[in-house]
Amino acid sequence: MINQGFKKLEIYQRSHKLAIQIHEMTLTLPKFEIYEEGSQIRRSSKSIPSNIVEGYCLGKHKNEFLLYLNRSYASAEETNEHLKLLFESNSLKDENSYKTLRAEYEILCMMVSKFIQSVSENHTPPLYLKEDEASYNTEIHNPQTEI
Numbered sequence: 608m609i610n611q612g613f614k615k616l617e618i619y620q621r622s623h624k625l626a627i628q629i630h631e632m633t634l635t636l637p638k639f640e641i642y643e644e645g646s647q648i649r650r651s652s653k654s655i656p657s658n659i660v661e662g663y664c665l666g667k668h669k670n671e672f673l674l675y676l677n678r679s680y681a682s683a684e685e686t687n688e689h690l691k692l693l694f695e696s697n698s699l700k701d702e703n704s705y706k707t708l709r710a711e712y713e714i715l716c717m718m719v720s721k722f723i724q725s726v727s728e729n730h731t732p733p734l735y736l737k738e739d740e741a742s743y744n745t746e747i748h749n750p751q752t753e754i
Contacts, residue, residue, distance in 0.1 A: 612663065613660050613663035616663070616722075617718065618679075618715065618719050618722055619659045619663075621715055622655040622656040622659060622679070622683070623656040625686075625708070625711055626649075626652040626656055628711075629686065629708070630652070632699070633645035635701075636693070636699065640693070640698040644689060644693055644698060647689055648686055648689035648690065651682045651686040652682070652686045654682035655679050655682045655683050656679075658675045658678045658679035659675070659676070662675025663675075666730075669730040672726055672730065673726060676719065676726060679719055680719045680723060683712055683715050683716045684716060686712055687709060687712045687716065690708055691709070693705075
């Protein structure tokens, strides 16, 4: 079975839920904006959970994990910027929706940032990567030496 431990992460759950909310919100934008800024914000919002998943699945390598988490953080900040642009350009007219989504993305950005810090300070590779060389049998079986 594929490791799906990422589903337990609150940052994954929150970012996935918010990506769905952003997708739904963009369908209410003016027609021209659905394909312009709407397309941009959909991609950046969906990039957040996608990068968390990919990084988690490559998590045995600390630097690889951090690379994807940092991409996730950048996409969260990008999504926040798209929200601001949509609202300030009057394409997103629902102020309540705007304020709620902005607040949620601010929280998500903080959560991802703290998770990055935690992984950076506390990451441990899986047990199978911790074995020392002595635990491997380095002798090669040579049938000619057996008599």
